[in-house]
Amino acid sequence: MQNHRKSNSSLRIGGLPKHFPRVHALIAGTAAFMLSLAIIIPTPEVAAKRTPLPVNLSAVTSTDEPLPTPAPTFTPAETPLLNVSVEAVKSLSLQVRNGDTLSDLFQRAKISAKEMYQLLGSGSEAKQLARLAPGEELTFQMNNDGQLQSLKLQRDRLSHIEFTRTTSDQFEHALIQREPDSHPAYRQAQIDSSLFLAGSDAGLSDSLIMEMADVFSSDIDFALDIRKDDHFSVMFEEQFLDGEKIGNGPILAVSFTNQGKTFSAVRYVDNSGDANYYTPEGKSMRKAFIRTPLDIVRISSHFNPRRLHPVFKSRRPHNGTDYAAPRGTPVYTTGDGRVIAAGYSKPNGNYVFxxxxxxxxxxxxxxxxRKVKRGQRVKQHQVIGTVGSTGYATGPHLHYEFLVDGRHRNPATIVRKLPKAKSVPASEMIRFKNQTQPLLAKLENFQGPALAQLDEDNP
Structure with missing residues (x-):
């Protein structure tokens, strides 16, 4: 019996006692339960690591290693688009050269004539493509099959027209017009030999010089009246696009001193939108007739009733004024009117009355x-022909005559005696003053130091 109790009390399984005291078993069970809870419920630190947090991109600083790009996710209702192809569009720009036609440019772009005719037939606006000028630019856009998708015609830096193929396989057009930035500019000069040289030295373009001469064409004969030391001041617009000068706008205000007499003019746009030049008091700078039918040229023969004819060597009256000018120089009508004759005769050559x-x-x-036909209405300063030497002429020049009530009068002097065009109406005088006085004030501010400098140069 004694041996038997001893062997039961010392029985072991796996080196551990098979039977514990009751207290020990309770402690062991509690520890096992707590351990299982620790495994199932993570600690706050572990939970924080497992929960994704929103990333504030603005607070992320750059590192040497790029951030990983998350894979795209889709909701059950969304299905990713697969195998979608976008058709490539090719673009080609061609500049119009001398002699180019629209057909030439389509061939150069390798687009079929069928496409060209479809475009030309899309409307009246497309027909202007048949009238291209050298220097203009065409930009073609076509797909891989060579089908024209759009065509842009760049007339100049400020405007272009674009034709675009629609879903109905037609072409629609859009005119795009840009407005340049305009800023006033000022130039002044004193004449030593000619208006052209003085203007060019002052930085004026030929067109601005001609515009200034046209403003004063009723008061100053630039072929006869110009003298050394005459001077002018002119304020005009300079036009800029994207910070780059692209040209000049109109003259805003101008002053010209000829043989000690000063003429001033200012530009005014009336209620109808028409722009003309007036004196500071509102009187028109235009007379019914301008002084000369050509831009600044040389008079080769004056009005002379007893002139010796250079061809026939006999006394024959010279009933007009001859202006020597290069062949092809534009000839203007000196006043509004109607063409009563336009043709050719042996003595007169090509003529217009x-x-x-x-x-x-x-x-x-x-x-x-001749640029006009019989019966045609013409406006003052409209081009009616070009200088030549047809008929009885020894060289290229224009013979100009002026008749009053059927009698020949001297063209160089008769214009001074004719009335001017209409002045600003009384109903518009307040508007005229409000628009023009600031321009004249700016011109006067510019003139102050300029005239002082002229006085220093010519004590």
């Missing part, structure tokens, strides 16, 4: 080309 109202007729002889 214009009736102005009931009393006045002007004649233009020895033209290379």
């Amino acid at each position: 214009i009736q102005h109202g009931e009393r006045y007729v002007t004649r233009y002889l020895h033209l290379t080309k």
Whole structure:
């Protein structure tokens, strides 16, 4: 019995006692339960690591290693688009060269004539593509099959027209017009030999010089009246696009001193949107007739009733004024009127006669080309032909005659005696003053130091 109790009390399984005291078993069970809870419920630190947090991109600083790109996710209702192809569009820009036609440019772009005719037939706006000018630019866009998708015609830096193929396989057009930035500019000069040289030295373009001469064409004969030390001041617009100068706008205000007499003019846009030049008091700078039918040229023969004819060597009256100028120089009508004759004769060559109202007729002889037809209405300063030497002429020049009530008068002096065009109406005088006085004030501010400098140069 004694041996038997001893062996039961010392029985072991796996080196551990098979039977514990009751207290020990309770402690062991509690520890096992707590351990299982620790495994199932993570600590706050572990939970924080497992829960993704939103990332504030603005607070992320750059590192040497790029952030990983998350894989795209889709909701059950979404299905990713697969195998979607976008058709490539090729673009080609071609500049119009001398002699180019639209067909030439389509061939160069390797687009079929069928596409060209489809575009030309899309509307009246497309027909202007048949009238291309050298220097203009065409930009073609076509797909891989060579089908035209769009065509842009760049007329100049400020405007272009674009034709685009629609879903109905037609072409629609859109005119895009940009407005340049305009800023006033000022130039002044004193004449030593000619207006052109003085203007060019002052930085004026040829077109601005001609515009200034046209403003004063009723008061100053730039072929006869210009003298050394005459001077001018002019304020005009300079136009800029994207910070780059692209050209000049109109003259805003101008002053010209000729033989000690000063003439001033300012630009005014009336209620109808028409722009003209007036004196500071609102009187029109235009007379019924301008002084000369050509831009600044040389008079080769004056009005002379007892002139010796250079061809026939006999005394024959010279009933007009001859202006020597290069062949092809534009000839302008000196006043509004109607063409009563336009043709050719052996003595006159190509000629144009214009009736102005009931009393006045002007004649233009020895033209290379006539630009008007009989019965046509013309406006002052409209081109009616070009200088030539047709008929009885020893060289290229324009013979100009002025008749009043059927009698020849001296063209160089008769214009001074004719009335001016209409002045600003009384109903618009307040508007005229509000628009023009700031321009004249700016011109005067510019003139102050400029005239002082002229006085220092010519004590």
